Amino acid sequence: MNDPAQSIPRHIAIIMDGNGRWAERRSLPRFAGHRAGVEAVREVVRACSALNVGVLTLFAFSSENWRRPRIEVTLLMRLFTSALAREARRLHGANVRLRVIGGRAAFPARLQRAIADAEELTRGNTGLELVVAANYGGRWDIAEAARELARRVARGELAPDAIDEALLGSALSLADLPEPDLFIRTGGEQRISNFLLWQLAYCELYFTDTLWPDFGVAALQQALGSFARRQRRFGRTGDQVNTGGSSMLLESAPRPDGTTDPDSPGVRANSA
Numbered sequence: 129m130n131d132p133a134q135s136i137p138r139h140i141a142i143i144m145d146g147n148g149r150w151a152e153r154r155s156l157p158r159f160a161g162h163r164a165g166v167e168a169v170r171e172v173v174r175a176c177s178a179l180n181v182g183v184l185t186l187f188a189f190s191s192e193n194w195r196r197p198r199i200e201v202t203l204l205m206r207l208f209t210s211a212l213a214r215e216a217r218r219l220h221g222a223n224v225r226l227r228v229i230g231g232r233a234a235f236p237a238r239l240q241r242a243i244a245d246a247e248e249l250t251r252g253n254t255g256l257e258l259v260v261a262a263n264y265g266g267r268w269d270i271a272e273a274a275r276e277l278a279r280r281v282a283r284g285e286l287a288p289d290a291i292d293e294a295l296l297g298s299a300l301s302l303a304d305l306p307e308p309d310l311f312i313r314t315g316g317e318q319r320i321s322n323f324l325l326w327q328l329a330y331c332e333l334y335f336t337d338t339l340w341p342d343f344g345v346a347a348l349q350q351a352l353g354s355f356a357r358r359q360r361r362f363g364r365t366g367d368q369v370n371t372g373g374s375s376m377l378l379e380s381a382p383r384p385d386g387t388t389d390p391d392s393p394g395v396r397a398n399s400a
């Protein structure tokens with residue numbers, strides 16, 4: 129069993145699903161579910177701050193969500209704009225730093241301004257890093273990174289052979305942050321839905337039927353409990369992990385390319 133103090137994920141990534149069904153079950157318009165979803169965001173942000181989670185990434189709007197009925201998209205844009213404008217001061221007061229990832233140029237000008245203002249206001253904060261993925265897609269992120277590296281090759285700054293996993297990873301949206309340790313999807317579906325495809329490679333996945341507006345501190349604690357009970361191996365054996373990789377007999381074998389195994393991505397003393 130892991131030391132509970134060390135079992136708090138450094139980075140939690142959440143797909144907030146089920147707003148529409150939450151509203152429909154109450155005979156309310158779907159938009160009421162999204163509004164209630166903002167309340168759940170507030171509660172989970174507060175809880176993550178209190179638990180010293182380093183990074184919380186929320187999937188607010190996927191590249192595919194533009195396919196929703198035009199009225200729902202319009203209302204969501206308005207909701208994001210008003211929520212950001214309203215919450216920015218509160219986030220700042222709580223020492224939360226906000227960052228938005230995704231293709232923001234597609235958003236209405238007012239929303240783009242609200243994003244830029246909130247990011248600017250909270251830029252110097254040192255508490256929870258709150259990442260909102262909006263008009264984001266994991267494939268988009270990887271394609272953007274590939275395009276950026278291709279530009280550097282075209283300018284003669286980079287040799288194609290120098291492109292490896294680390295370099296591609298360094299061109300992605302969240303390159304400066306630890307990879308997610310815990311992925312949560314509410315609303316009963318068990319899919320990644322083009323969220324952080326690259327960054328979720330070693331992440332623990334947790335799915336719950338709870339609809340997003342009902343997801344509060346208690347539901348978060350359940351997810352954290354599940355995370356704390358897991359053994360993360362990153363390709364190693366359970367014995368290697370249990371001995372902390374220190375035993376000569378259990379030392380990692382060399383990789384086929386002759387390099388030694390660097391510290392596995394996100395390996396932590398407790399739960400690796």
Ligand code: FPP
Nearest residue numbers: 144145146147148149150165166188208211
């Ligand atoms: C998915 O539920 C939810 C969304 C597409 C929107 C999520 C947005 C919020 C919770 C607001 C967050 C705001 C900020 C500022 C971060 P769904 O509509 O797909 O639900 P359903 O599957 O029940 O239809």
